Amino acid sequence: MKNLTKKRPAFNWTAFLVLLLILEFVIFGGTNAKFLKPALLMTSANDFLPICIISIFVTFVMITGGIDIQVASIIGLTSIIIGVAWQDFGLNIWAAVLVAILVAAAGGALSGFFVAYCGVQAMVVTLGGSFLYSGLALLVSTLSSTESYQGISGFPASFRWITKYKVFGVVPFQICIFLVLLVIAYLLLHKTKYGRKVFLVGVNQSAAEYSGINSRRIIMSTYILSAVSAAIAGVILTSYLGTAKSDLGSGLTMNIITAVVLGGTLSTGGKGSAIGTALAAIIIGLLRFGMPLCFKVNTQYLDIPIGVLLVVVVVGRSLAGNPNVIAKFAKMKERFKGGSAKSGSAEA
Amino acid sequence: MKKFLATLLAMTMTLSLAACGGGNDAPAEDNTGDSAEGGEVVSVEGKTVAFIPKLTGNAFFEVANEGAQEYAADWGITVEYMGNAVAGVAEQVAVVNQAVASGVDAICISTVDAAGVADALQAAMEAGIAVCTWDSDANVEDRALMVSQGTPEVLGQMLVDLSVEGLKARGVDPDNDAVNYAWHYSQATVTDQNSWQVEGEKIIKEKYPNWVNVQPDNYYSEQDAEKSITVGEAVLSAHPDIDLIICNDSTALPGQLQAAENKGLTKDDVTITGFATPNAVKQYCTNGTIHNWGLWDCKIQGAMGCYVAAYLAAGNTVKVGDVISIPGLGDCEVMANDCLAAGVSTADTNNGVVLLPERAVFNAENMDNYNF
Amino acid sequence: MNKTKKIFKAREMTSFLFLMGLFIIVGILNPSFMSVNNVAACFNTSVVYTLVAVGMAFTIFVGEIDVSVGSNLGFVATVVGSLLRDGANWGFAFTVGIIIGVIIGLINGWGVAIMKVPSLIFTLGTNGILRGMMYIYTGGAWVENLPKSFKDFSAVTLIGKFTVYYCCAVILVVLIHMALTRTRRGRYFWAVGDNAGGAELVGIPVVRTKVMAYVICGILSAAAGIIFCSRIGFVTSASGNGYEMKAVAACVLGGISLTGGVGTVIGAAIGAVIMASISYLLVFMGFSSNYDNAITGIILITIVVFDALMQRRAAVKNRRARLVARTAAGTAKEAGE
DSSP, rough: OOOHHHHHHHHHHHHHHHHHHHHHHHHHHOGGGGGGOOOHHHOOOOOHHHHHHHHHHHHHHTTOOOOOOOOOHHHHHHHHHHHHHHHTTTTOOOHHHHHHHHHHHHHHHHHHHHHHHOOOHHHHHHHHHHHHHHHHHHHHHHTSSSSSOOOEEEEOOHHHHHHOOTTTTTTEEHHHHHHHHHHHHHHHHTSSSSHHHHHHHOOOOHHHHHOOOOOOHHHHEEEEEEEHHHHHHHHHHHHHHHHEEETTTTOOOOHHHHHHTTTOTTTSSOOOOOOEEEEEEHHHHHHHHHHHHHHOOOGGTTTTHHHHHHHHHHHHHHHHHHHHHHHHHHHHHHHHHHHHHHHHHHHE | OHHHHHHHHHHHHHHHHHHHOOOOOHHHHHHHHHHOOTTOOOOOOOEEEEOOOOOSSOOHHOOOOHHHHHHHHHHTTTEEEEEOOOOOOHHHHHHHHHHTTTTTSEEEESSSSSSHHHHHHHHHHHHHOOOEEESOOOOGGOSSSESOOHHHHHHHHHHHHHHHHHHHHHTTTTTSSEEEEEEEESTTTOOHHHHHHHHHHHHHHHHHHEEEOTTTEEETTTTTTHHHHHHHHHHHHHOTOOEEEEOOOTTTTHHHHHHHHHHTTOOTOOOOBBBBOHHHHHHHHHTTSOOOEEEEEEHHHHHHHHHHHHHHHHOOOOOOOOEETTTTEEEEEEEEEGOOOOOOOOOOOOOEEEEOEEEEEETTGGGGOOOO | HHHHHHHHHSHHHHHHHHHHHHHHHHHOOGGGOOOOHHHHHHTTTTTHHHHHHHHHHHHHTOOOOOOOOHHHHHHHHHHHHHHHHTEEEEEEHHHHHHHHHHHHHHHHHIIIIISOOOOOHHHHHHHHHHHHHHHHHHTTBBBBBOHHHHHHGGOOEETTTEHHHHHHHHHHHHHHHHHHHHHHHHHHHHHHOOOOOHHTTTOOOOHHHHHHHHHHHHHHHHHHHHHHHHHHHHHHHTTTTTHHHHHHHHHHHTOOOSSSSSSOOOHHHHHHHHHHHHHHHHHHHOOOGGGHEEEHHHHHHHHHHHHHHHHHHHHHHHHHHHHHHHHHHOHHHHHOO
C-alpha cells in the first residue's frame, strides 16, 4: 500500500484537490449564485478557519507517523487562559495571549516528549492529553470570578480587531493570518532542511537516526508546532466570538483528522503536503457551507456527504489512478476464491 | 502547483465578480417591503424561519422541532431546523451564518452562549432578519422577542419543589430530616443547566439548611447515555445513604433512573427527579422508580418561538403590552425584558419577552396525557 | 513453574496489574469502594467497551484501524432498538443487527484490503456515513420505551455479582483468544499485521485475513450495540460517539501495538475495563468533578508512559542478555541461530 501511493507524485493529488475545489465552486455556484458572493464566502470561511489552521500543522505530526487528537482541547485551554489571565489576573490582553500560547506550547511539548522520548503510541498519549487539557481548561475556568458555564466576554476592541478588521474591506484579517501560516508551513515543510528531516523521520526513523538526524527532537517539535497552531486558532476563535470558554472547539478533532488525511497525508507517515491539507480543509468547509445553502441538505445530515466524499475520492483514486489496480483487483479476486477453496479442503 | 493555485484564484475571482453583478440582498428587500401600518396584522404566510437548537439529537430540542413543524404547516410558514450535533458556541455561530446566508426571513434560536453569538445575531439583524430567541436567551439588544419558559430562579425553584414533593411522598420530612442529595447533569460548561443548579442550590441553602450536598461540584455525564448509567450507579454505590438526586438533564435523568433500577431501588428508597420529556421517563414511572418530574411544553414553546419570529419578519411591530394572537395556541402578551432579569431595559418597539403559558409536572396520573 | 512464570511475563498481565493498582488506589482514597459489588460493577459496566475493543483489536492486529466502530454501534443500537420497541421478535431484531454489522465489516474490509485505501481515511468515511444514516433513520429523535423484559435482562447476574452479559463477553473473549493462539488461521492475523509482504510470500491469504478482521470487528460492534440497547434502555442519537478513540485506547492499555502484529484480545478486554470504569472510580475518589477530565488524562498518560518505559527496559535487558549469551557460547551457537 505504501509503495503504491509513493509511486505517484504528490503533485497529482494536489491537482486533483484543486479540481475538486473548482468543481465545488462550479456546482454550488451554478445552483445558487449566492454561494459566490465574496461576503458570504468570507463569513463561511471564518467558521472553518480554525480547522484549516490547525490541520496544516497536524500534517507535520502525521508525516512523522504520529497523530494529534489533543489539539481541539488546546483551543479551549488557550481561550480560557486568555480570558482568566486578562479578566481575573489583570494581565494586558496581549500578555495574556502570549501566556496562553506558551502554555499550549508546553502542552504540546509534554505530549511530544512522551511520544518521542518514551516511545508511547501517539494516539493514546494525545487522547490522554485531550482529557488532560480540557480538564485543565475547566480548572482554569474555576479560578475566574465568572462561572465556568458562562463565557468571559467584553474584550478590548484592540483584541477583537484581529477578526473584525477587513483587508480591502472584504477579506477578514484572520484569513490573512491563515494564508501567512500556510506560507510558513509550506516553506518549513517543503523548502527547509527541517522539513526534509520531518519527512525522513516519517519514512524510516532508524534510517533518519543513522544519517545523523536527531529524530526524537524532530518528532517532539512537530507536536509543539501543532499545539501552537491550535493556540493561534484559539486566539482567533476567542477574538471572533468575543467570548472565552473552556470548551471552545471541542468538537473539531474528527474534522481536523479528516482534512489531513483527505489532503493526501499518509497516516503511516512519510508523505503529505501543507497545501494539500489546506485545500482539503477548504473543500470540506465549503462542502459544509454549500450543501445546505444550495441543496437544502439539513445540517444534521452533513456527515453523509463528507463521508461519501472521503470514500468515493479515495476509492476512485485507487481505481482510476492506476490501471494496474484493476488488473490486480481481478487477480486478487481469483486468489481470494482459490484461497477459500484451499482452506476449505484443508479443514475437511 | 503554483500554476494550479493561480488558476484557482483566478477562477474564484472571476466567478465571484460575476456573482456580485447579479445578486442582490434578498432578505433586506423582504423586510422593508411590507411594514405594517396602523395595527393591521400582516399574515405570516410564506415566511421561512430558521429554528436553531443548542444542539441536535437531544430529546428536548427534537420535540420542540416536532411541535414547530406541526404548527408551521397550519400557519403556512416553513420552519427549517438547523443545528449542530455539538453544543458549542463556534458551531452555533456557523449555523447562524448559514441561516443568514440561505436567506431565511427569521431566526428563532436557543443560544449556547449569549456573548458568543452576539456578533452573528447582530449581523443577521443587519441583513434584515427578524431574530427571536427561545429556551435560552441572547443579550436583549441582539434579539427582538424571547419566548421564555421562565427565569433560572423559577426553574431552580421548580426543581426544588419537585424534590420536596418526592421526598414527602416517601415519608421524609424535608424541613427537619437530614437529606443527602446530589446533582447529576451534563457538564460544567453548559449554560442553562448550570444556571438552574446555581439557583436551586441557593434556594436549598436558604430554605433547607438541613440538607447535605454530598458532591458540591455535582456529577456530570456529558450527555453520554452509557456514562449517565455508570455515573448513576457509582453515585448510588458511593453514597448508600443518599436521599435525593436531582437530574436537570434529559439524558442524565433516564440514565440515573436506569441505574437505580439496575440496583433494585425504587422511589421508596431514593428520590430521583429532574427535567426530561415525558416519553423518556414514562416507563420508569410505571416501574415505580420515579415519583414525579417536570418540564414545560417544549412542543408549544418551539412553535410559539417560530410564530413570533415569523410574525415580526412579516413586518408586524409590537410594543410592550401588545398581545400577539397565535392561531391554535391562543393569545400571549409581550412583557418587558426586566421580567426575566431585573434592571434590563427594553427597546421601544420589537423588544420584549413572551412567557410560555405553563410548566408541567408529570407523575403517574397525568403522564399519559402528554405525548412528546 | 514455567507456565506460571510465562503468565506473569505476559504483556496483558501488566495491564491487569495496572487495573488492580487503580482499584487499590481508589480503595485507599475511599475504603467503601472495596466491595465485591463495586468491583463487579466496574467489570459489568465495561461490557460494551469490551466487545468494541476486542473488535478493534482484530483490525489493529492486521496493521489497520477501524474508527467506524462507534457509529456502527450507534446505528445498530438505533435499528435494533426501534425494531424491539415496535414489537419485533427478539431473534429477528438481533439477526438484523448482526447482519448490519457484517455488512459494515465487509464494506470496510473491501475498502481497506481490496481497494487498498488507507484504513484511517476509509473508516473515517464510513463513520460519517453511518452517523448521518442514523440521523436519517430516526429523524434525530431518541428510541425510547424498549420492552421491559429486554431491559431487565441486563440486570440478571450469572456468577456472583457479574451480569450475564459480562460473563458471556468473558467467555467469548477467552474462546476468541484460544482460536487465535491455537489455530493456524488464528495466527494469520498477527502474521499479516507483523509483515504483510512476508505473510503473502509464505502463502497466507492477506486480503482475506484483513477482510475477516473487519467483519469480526463489525459483528462485535453490532453485538455491543445490541447490549447497549438492553443496558441503557434508550438510544440517543449521540450513542457511540467517541467510542472509537476509547476503544483504541483500551487496546493500547491492554498492550496492543498500533503498528500491528502484537498483543492479545485478553489485553484489549482488560484495557476496556480500565477505560470504562474510570468514570465509576472517579465518583469514589471523591474529588471535585471539575478534576474528572484532568485525572482521566493523567491516569491514561501515566499508564501508557510507564508501560512503554518498562517495555523498553525489558527490550534493552533482553538484548544485553542475548549479547552476553552469544559471547559466552562462542560462534557455534550463533551459526545455529
